Amino acid sequence: MKCEDVSKELIAYLDRRANSAERRDVEEHLVACEPCRTRAEEFRKLWSVLDEVPVTEPSFGFDARLRQRIAAEPKPRWFAWLVPQPRLAFAMALLVALSVWMGRPRDKAAQNLSADEQFQMIEHLGVLENYDLLSKSDVLAEVPAAPAQPDQSDDQTPPDNGGGTL
Amino acid sequence: MTRSDVQLMLDVKAGDDESFNLLLRRYRTPLVNFLYRMVRDTATAEDLAQEVFLRVYRARKEYSPSAKFTTWMFRIATNLALNSIRDNRHKQMETSIDAPRNDEEDSAPRELPSREMRIDEHMVERDRSQFIRSAITSLPEKQRVAVLLHKYEEMDYGEIARILDCSESALKSLLFRAYETLRVQLAPLVAQPVRTSAGEGRQS
DSSP states (O other), X not given: OOHHHHHHHHHHHHTTOSOHHHXXXXXXXXXXXXXXXXXXXXXXXHHXXXXXXXXXXXXXXXXXXXXXXXXXXXXXXXXXXXXXXXXXXXXXXXXXXXXXXXXXXOOHHHHOOOHHHHHHHHHTHHHHHXXXXXXXXXXXXXXXXXXXXXXXXXXXXXXXXXXXXX | OOOOHHHHHHHHHTTOHXXXXXXXXXXXXXXXXXXXXXXXXXXXXXXXXXXXXXXXXXXXXXXXXXXXXXXXXXXXXXXXXXXXXXXXXXXXXXXHHHXXXXXXXXXXXXXXXXXXXXXXXXXXXXXXXXXXXXXXXXXXXXXXXXXXXXXXXOOOHHHHHHHHTSOHHHHHHHHHHHHHHXXXXXXXXXXXXXXXXXXXXOOO
């Protein structure tokens, strides 16, 4: 064991908290190393010197002042059990506000379709509700993209869907 | 039968204020001493000790015995003491900037006298315990906390390491450096024959 290794274990050795292996290592080094042995001895004396510092007692009114401060603490309110954490309450309020905002009607203008547009949408409802038809993309490609052309859409009939005629 | 700190704190949590009084009686002196040795001002030390107890009381409902009670309490005390020292340092800096310059005062550093100074000369100015207190106060903050908790509170390494938020290995190095500094600073006393202990702490 080198001097620098001993320095790390010396305090634990002196206050008797080192384990037996560490104690043995330190003791072996101290027998062989005069400077470390002197330092260990001076640490022991130093601890006795540090013990000379007198104890400072708290002042006479310490407890009374503390009790006064505790008595002045705000009492828990009746709804405190409902809101154990202010941050949690804030997060919940934020979540509710966000839900309301997300759930609001997006665009009323888009929903107010004209009578013609609504009629065309209903006209194609059979196609849109037919799963077999929708699952075949090549057939789906034949569905008119723009319902604003009634002449073309009337001519197109789904090939395998008897109920698809609108 | 004496109830443990954790049991007392759990009783406080359950609404038993008398258990809090028992904790107060058990720890007011160690806390005031620790804080006084940290901040070197009796009034500030008492104020900080009251603040520690107040925070313990406020946190009673959320208390869970995940660590030793003393680790928790002294961690609060350490943080408060370090904040107070830093605040005080800022105030002193502001004062020194605003105050008219006094070369004589400024030239006297707030530090211990040199080792060459004869011990009897020094003892004329300050008594022995004041000399020791000054040596402890001159340690860097973290080393000071480590020495106070190790020497005077007799805490184990794991507990001190948790309070200082460092590893046990780092703590051992920290303690060695701190005691080495004190050995040098207090060499005049260490060289003298050991006197009968007048204070508290571990007899080594």
